[in-house]
Amino acid sequence: MRRILSLLVENEPGALSRIAGLFSARGYNIESLTVAPTDDDSLSRMTIVTHGSEQIIEQITKQLNKLIDVVRLLDLTEGRHIERELLLLKVVAQGTDREEVKRLVDIFRGRIIDVDGETYTIELTGPGDKLNAFLETIPSSSVLEVVRSGVSGIARGERALRL
Amino acid sequence: MELTGAQIVVQSLKDEGVELVFGYPGGAALHIYDAFYSQEDVRHILVRHEQGATHAADGYARATGKTGVVLVTSGPGVTNTITGIATAYMDSIPMVVLSGQVPTHLIGDDAFQEVDTVGITRPCVKHNFLVRDVKDLAETIKRAFYIANSGRPGPVVVDIPKDITAQRVEYTYPKEVRIRSYAPVTKGHSKQINRAADLLLNARRPIIYTGGGVVLANAARQLTALVDKLGYPCTNTLMGLGGLPSDHPLFLGMLGMHGTYEANMAMYECDVMLSVGARFDDRVTGDLAKFSPKAKIIHVDIDPASIGKNVRVEVPIVGDAGEVLDQLLVAIASSGSLPRRDDLDAWWKMIESWRGRESLAYDLSDEVIKPQYVVQKLHEVTLGDAYVTSDVGQHQMWAAQYYGFNKPRRWINSGGLGTMGFGLPAAIGVQLAHPESAVACVTGEASIMMCIQELSTCKQYDLPIKVVNLNNRYMGMVRQWQEFFYDRRYSHSYMDSLPDFVDLATSFGHTGLRVDKPGDVEGALREAFAQKDRLVFLDFLTDQTENVYPMIAAGAGHNEMVLKPANDGTAPAERELA
Numbered sequence: 152m153r154r155i156l157s158l159l160v161e162n163e164p165g166a167l168s169r170i171a172g173l174f175s176a177r178g179y180n181i182e183s184l185t186v187a188p189t190d191d192d193s194l195s196r197m198t199i200v201t202h203g204s205e206q207i208i209e210q211i212t213k214q215l216n217k218l219i220d221v222v223r224l225l226d227l228t229e230g231r232h233i234e235r236e237l238l239l240l241k242v243v244a245q246g247t248d249r250e251e252v253k254r255l256v257d258i259f260r261g262r263i264i265d266v267d268g269e270t271y272t273i274e275l276t277g278p279g280d281k282l283n284a285f286l287e288t289i290p291s292s293s294v295l296e297v298v299r300s301g302v303s304g305i306a307r308g309e310r311a312l313r314l
Numbered sequence: 315m316e317l318t319g320a321q322i323v324v325q326s327l328k329d330e331g332v333e334l335v336f337g338y339p340g341g342a343a344l345h346i347y348d349a350f351y352s353q354e355d356v357r358h359i360l361v362r363h364e365q366g367a368t369h370a371a372d373g374y375a376r377a378t379g380k381t382g383v384v385l386v387t388s389g390p391g392v393t394n395t396i397t398g399i400a401t402a403y404m405d406s407i408p409m410v411v412l413s414g415q416v417p418t419h420l421i422g423d424d425a426f427q428e429v430d431t432v433g434i435t436r437p438c439v440k441h442n443f444l445v446r447d448v449k450d451l452a453e454t455i456k457r458a459f460y461i462a463n464s465g466r467p468g469p470v471v472v473d474i475p476k477d478i479t480a481q482r483v484e485y486t487y488p489k490e491v492r493i494r495s496y497a498p499v500t501k502g503h504s505k506q507i508n509r510a511a512d513l514l515l516n517a518r519r520p521i522i523y524t525g526g527g528v529v530l531a532n533a534a535r536q537l538t539a540l541v542d543k544l545g546y547p548c549t550n551t552l553m554g555l556g557g558l559p560s561d562h563p564l565f566l567g568m569l570g571m572h573g574t575y576e577a578n579m580a581m582y583e584c585d586v587m588l589s590v591g592a593r594f595d596d597r598v599t600g601d602l603a604k605f606s607p608k609a610k611i612i613h614v615d616i617d618p619a620s621i622g623k624n625v626r627v628e629v630p631i632v633g634d635a636g637e638v639l640d641q642l643l644v645a646i647a648s649s650g651s652l653p654r655r656d657d658l659d660a661w662w663k664m665i666e667s668w669r670g671r672e673s674l675a676y677d678l679s680d681e682v683i684k685p686q687y688v689v690q691k692l693h694e695v696t697l698g699d700a701y702v703t704s705d706v707g708q709h710q711m712w713a714a715q716y717y718g719f720n721k722p723r724r725w726i727n728s729g730g731l732g733t734m735g736f737g738l739p740a741a742i743g744v745q746l747a748h749p750e751s752a753v754a755c756v757t758g759e760a761s762i763m764m765c766i767q768e769l770s771t772c773k774q775y776d777l778p779i780k781v782v783n784l785n786n787r788y789m790g791m792v793r794q795w796q797e798f799f800y801d802r803r804y805s806h807s808y809m810d811s812l813p814d815f816v817d818l819a820t821s822f823g824h825t826g827l828r829v830d831k832p833g834d835v836e837g838a839l840r841e842a843f844a845q846k847d848r849l850v851f852l853d854f855l856t857d858q859t860e861n862v863y864p865m866i867a868a869g870a871g872h873n874e875m876v877l878k879p880a881n882d883g884t885a886p887a888e889r890e891l892a
């Protein structure tokens with residue numbers, strides 16, 4: 152099962168290593184992990200994408216909740232939610248390829264944000280699987296650099312992760 | 315009043331009600347040590363190695379329920395505490411470790427005696443802090459004590475840079491702290507309590523299985539009341555011994571790898587299991603696939619993460635063991651139902667037949683001292699009322715099996731981490747907590763060597779501990795595994811070049827006694843315990859070939875115990891499986 156966990160954590164220097172350390176010490180998977188400040192100076196927001204059986208996911212959420220630095224935790228995948236990830240991609244685009252790449256970017260509703268004679272730099276946001284699908288369409292021989300931000304997420308409707 | 319950071323440390327300890335600190339000085343902690351110099355409110359016990367400080371604080375905490383306190387310097391002072399911190403963490407023991415750190419401006423510079431204390435201790439603490447501002451110092455210490463001794467207890471480290479201990483600030487010690495992300499639940503959910511009561515009352519083959527949580531929560535009284543009320547059999551884990559008096563007629567003994575036959579068989583055959591403050595550790599469950607296949611499990615634990623971690627649970631109850639047991643007692647009383655008498659009689663009959671196998675019987679000898687016999691005599695001589703610490707190995711299992719603990723907090727051992735070297739320093743903490751009580755450290759000749767330097771601490775503070783060394787000239791537990799599972803290839807499990815323990819004890823200023831005849835065991839113990847003001851090191855030369863029985867081998871189930879082989883010496887592996 153793929154799960155997206157959203158956490159509010161104390162904005163303390165050790166918090167990130169406690170959380171990352173928990174995953175490595177107990178052998179849990181991390182597909183991606185993002186952290187950034189929030190509107191409240193004392194809190195950071197973290198999004199962790201992980202996989203595991205139901206029992207493992209239950210352990211992960213319990214173990215995370217046990218950390219003193221974790222203030223709130225929400226499993227976004229338990230309800231309706233929106234998932235977004237940013238992809239920055241640099242590709243070789245020469246001659247006729249230039250048109251083809253531009254067409255694909257349009258289909259996926261991405262943007263070309265930098266251009267030079269030989270390359271395009273592309274920006275695309277969406278759920279992880281959309282980014283995967285886009286990457287599959289680009290011949291790997293022309294890919295120069297892939298930068299993914301890791302997943303962020305938010306619940307739909309009234310459900311909100313806040314104090 | 316304005317104080318320096320160092321004075322704040324001492325004053326905070328005093329305001330926290332701390333009576334004893336176990337420590338060892340060094341550069342980064344010198345301001346703090348200076349503040350200790352001119353006061354008598356908080357007593358500082360100087361150990362001989364920082365590992366000893368942590369085990370002593372740990373022993374003190376286990377024997378009293380109070381938080382053990384440690385003070386060490388940065389760098390090697392801290393790294394020497396890691397084993398002790400991990401030991402306390404695995405057994406959920408409340409402890410606060412205060413460590414000196416290099417001055418703030420040098421942090422990250424690979425300064426002299428710098429280690430990343432917060433980083434290096436992180437995986438084995440409940441929480442830790444680096445104090446960055448002297449204004450936060452008192453509040454951080456308050457938080458550390460609160461976290462260490464609430465919810466599921468555990469060690470907390472407070473790392474204090476040296477410059478902060480020199481800065482001055484107005485001091486007030488907070489009366490209480492609130493931590494927004496930390497609010498341990500103590501009361502069980504009433505719906506689950508009722509479900510549990512219902513399940514218990516409808517059980518045909520019930521068992522109550524309890525662990526260290528009952529001891530830590532001071533819930534032995536409630537456990538005994540519940541066992542008496544229901545008439546159900548009860549077994550304790552290694553950590554839970556003393557939770558129910560061992561002479562209670564409904565007590566089945568310890569369960570698990572070296573538990574009794576009746577306890578393990580009852581676990582295997584039960585239909586309803588009430589587990590309180592136990593965590594289904596692998597040494598207890600054996601092979602999980604074969605664990606209690608017919609049981610519906612009620613699991614009571616203060617830590618939600620313990621519940622459902624290893625086994626599927628029917629009724630999870632998060633809460634304090636004592637409060638939940640009280641709630642269960644009320645729910646059972648008000649339900650108006652009684653246990654199923656007929657089923658229970660049949661169940662007890664079955665249990666009695668397992669008991670009849672006498673899985674703890676051993677062969678006495680006139681020539682060589684049997685270690686089990688020493689432990690039994692220790693019980694007799696101390697009237698079963700001593701505090702017994704131990705190290706790790708066969709002697710630990712024999713102490714657990716044969717001492718017979720009738721009260722909680724009397725049995726003090728490293729169950730989770732299995733730390734050799736724990737016993738003697740732990741006994742220091744226990745003896746300081748209970749100066750008038752008999753304290754015995756049951757150890758082995760390999761384990762005792764791991765913190766032997768603490769004999770010097772015992773001398774300095776006149777601690778009349780009795781060291782009971784079951785000296786089999788082997789790392790017995792290792793030898794036993796090599797005998798069973800490695801075709802008797804005894805790789806590096808012998809103890810060569812041992813010291814003369816009598817001379818060694820004497821050189822530390824204590825009394826040493828060597829005992830090599832079974833007939834002298836009791837007399838030597840009586841002589842030792844009669845010396846109320848001296849440490850006596852009893853070196854019992856015991857049977858080198860003795861093994862710990864019964865046993866569940868790794869990968870086996872509770873119903874596949876190996877019992878002691880017959881006197882003809884047939885190897886256990888060749889014997890019938892019970």
Ligand SMILES: Cc1ncc(C[n+]2csc(CCOP(=O)(O)OP(=O)(O)O)c2C)c(N)n1
Pocket residue numbers: 705706707708709710732733734735757758759760761762784786788789790791792
């Ligand atoms: C610090 C540490 N190192 C190694 C071990 C592994 N170990 C477990 S029992 C044991 C042998 C203990 O020998 P001894 O203290 O003589 O006790 P005995 O088993 O003979 O009673 C060893 C080496 C351990 N538990 N702790």
